[in-house]
Amino acid sequence: MKNLLFFFIFIILFNCNKNIEAKNTVKAELEHEVEDKVEDKVDAKDEIKIDKDFLLGKFDYKTHLDFIKVDSKLSSKVLFLQKETYVAFLKMHTVAKAEEINLIIISGTRNFEEQKRIWNRKWEKYKNLSPVERAEKIMEYSSMPATSRHHWGTDLDLNNLNNSYFDSGEGEKIYDWLVKNANDYGFYQVYNDKISGRTGYNLERWHWSYLPLASKYLKSYNSQISYDDISGFDGAEYADNLKSIQDYVNGISENAKKFEIKK
Structure with missing residues (x-):
């Protein structure tokens, strides 16, 4: 027996x-x-020139040689990403789909002017608050222009912009799959919960960053950009007071920081 x-x-x-x-x-x-x-x-060149205008989102990604339009079948609207980011996403999307997980990009690259329109609209929405309170309210989920990772073409929002969507049903399956598999393709959730003491934006289960590129840009951002570079929109003068670089640009998850250290 x-x-x-x-x-x-x-x-x-x-x-x-x-x-x-x-x-x-x-x-x-x-x-x-x-x-x-x-x-x-993907072009043959190894690196993209990192200048201040690029880091601040002050360029036209639609004509930039390193950016590409996302296939309409994979996005909810007309979107662009960096080519390397897009290729990595295509690999992830193909495998996910084979496992009955459908990943849809609902936001990709946004330049300074696009971020400015979002910011100024919300600035007007919260006009009943004091200037600092207005900025803090907006920065629960939205970046000041010149400080957004979406400027770089490395970050994308997937499927839904509500955390609750990922608590059950299809959303929960998508999120669980991403947590388990996305890192294999270079994508990391940079804005997790704040239990570990992370500063900056609130939890965003939809926001995934392609760190093989984004980590280089963050390093360059910290070495080149100062608060003098953050200007040209309503409330820009409060960027320093609110520590938008220290607490928000650098307010990423421990998992993402570990990737930065390894690089």
């Missing part, structure tokens, strides 16, 4: 390993297929 029991256990373990190997093989094949399809989308 013991021998028979051991035999059945061996068969079960053998089949489990086979299933895992098969799944990994399919995943590798899907990723390779995406590479073949999009390899022409």
Whole structure:
């Protein structure tokens, strides 16, 4: 009986390993297929020149050679991303879809002027508050122009802009899949909860950042940008007082910070 029991256990373990190997093989094949399809989308150069205007979002990404329009099937509106970010997302999307997870990009690159329109609209919305309170209210979820990671073409918002959406049903499945798999493709949730003492923006389960590029830009931002560079919109004069660089630009998750250290 013991021998028979051991035999059945061996068969079960053998089949489990086979299933895992098969799944990994399919995943590798899907990723390779995406590479073949999009390899022409990435330029041969290794690095993108990081100048201050780029870091501040003061450029036209629609004509920038390192940016590309997202396929309308993968987005909720006309969007652009950096080519490297887009290729990484395509790999992730292909594997996710094979596992019945549908990832839709609802926000991608936003330049300074686009962020300014969002900011000024909310500034008017909260006009009953004091200037500092207005800025703090907006910065629960929205960045001051010249301080947004969305300027860089490395960050994207997925599926829904409400945290509650990811608490149950399809949203919960999507979020659980991302938590388990997104890092494998370079995407990290930079704005997690604040239990660990993270500063800045509130929890954003929808916001995922492609750190192989974004980490370089954050490092360059911290070395080149000062509060003198944050101007040209309502309430800009409060950026220093609110520590928008220290607490918000650098207010990212510990997991993301560990990636930065490794790099």
